[in-house]
Amino acid sequence: MQEADKTANHPSAPPPVDRGVSLFLDLDGTLVDLIDRPDNVTTDTELRALLLAARERLDGRLAIVSGRSLAQLDRILGPVAPHLALAGSHGAEFRHQERIDAPDRPRALDAVARTMGAFADRHEGVLLEVKSFGVGLHYRMAQEEGEAARALARALGREHGLFVQEGHDMVELRPTGHDKGFAIRHLMAAPPFADAPPVFVGDDLTDEAGFAMASALGGYGVLVGKARPSAARFRLAGPPMVRNWLKELSI
Numbered sequence: 670m671q672e673a674d675k676t677a678n679h680p681s682a683p684p685p686v687d688r689g690v691s692l693f694l695d696l697d698g699t700l701v702d703l704i705d706r707p708d709n710v711t712t713d714t715e716l717r718a719l720l721l722a723a724r725e726r727l728d729g730r731l732a733i734v735s736g737r738s739l740a741q742l743d744r745i746l747g748p749v750a751p752h753l754a755l756a757g758s759h760g761a762e763f764r765h766q767e768r769i770d771a772p773d774r775p776r777a778l779d780a781v782a783r784t785m786g787a788f789a790d791r792h793e794g795v796l797l798e799v800k801s802f803g804v805g806l807h808y809r810m811a812q813e814e815g816e817a818a819r820a821l822a823r824a825l826g827r828e829h830g831l832f833v834q835e836g837h838d839m840v841e842l843r844p845t846g847h848d849k850g851f852a853i854r855h856l857m858a859a860p861p862f863a864d865a866p867p868v869f870v871g872d873d874l875t876d877e878a879g880f881a882m883a884s885a886l887g888g889y890g891v892l893v894g895k896a897r898p899s900a901a902r903f904r905l906a907g908p909p910m911v912r913n914w915l916k917e918l919s920i
């Protein structure tokens with residue numbers, strides 16, 4: 670498979686999923702549409718069935734690689750979650766074959782949550798999100814507060830030695846030392862993923878490390894959403910197209 674071109678406009682849809690690949694899927698903005706309130710995101714029974722069918726066709730080589738925490742993935746994916754390999758919190762925590770890998774939670778995140786929480790209280794429409802390995806401010810409903818939220822995150826990141834992770838209408842602080850590229854490499858090191866080229870599908874800035882890693886390991890990335898400079902090789906316009914692409918696999 671060819672190396673990804675960072676400057677490409679990604680006009681083309683990916684080929685049908687080859688049954689010999691390892692498939693890594695992002696969640697928000699990829700499998701489900703982005704909405705105003707992160708806590709309201711859920712998955713429907715059709716999507717859950719599709720994920721299980723795809724996992725079956727790929728002999729178990731399907732994982733969710735998300736910025737969400739494992740606890741959030743359990744809530745959003747419901748009964749399907751225990752059957753899937755999960756990489757949560759941008760590659761900080763993993764659950765695979767009933768084994769959980771996670772570092773200690775940095776205590777600095779508690780101080781960050783207090784300061785970001787006070788910011789959210791003062792700015793209508795801004796939401797605080799506290800995760801196992803991250804604390805974020807969402808300004809989807811208060812675009813005018815985005816710059817101040819990002820500036821606060823940068824200052825807190827410097828103060829506490831945390832990584833500033835920007836995303837769609839949000840900014841989050843999380844520990845350093847991992848990303849979605851790390852998550853894919855980690856999963857690819859063991860069965861059933863090892864030796865099957867990785868395909869990673871994602872939409873956000875945090876997904877770029879995953880696209881680059883998929884390419885470096887002999888596979889490719891699929892960008893979801895509008896075209897932009899990206900390490901992904903192909904593009905799908907939105908979650909409904911991702912769903913159709915997955916359906917082809919389960920036929």
Ligand SMILES: O=P(O)(O)OC[C@H]1O[C@H](O[C@H]2O[C@H](CO)[C@@H](O)[C@H](O)[C@H]2O)[C@H](O)[C@@H](O)[C@@H]1O
Nearest residue numbers: 696697703704705707735736737809837838839
């Ligand atoms: O890696 P992902 O699974 O795509 O998670 C990335 C972030 O997704 C969530 O935020 C995004 O989705 C929200 C719900 O649709 C939306 O309101 C927000 O604007 C998006 O940025 C989630 O809340 C974050 O924790 C994830 O890091």
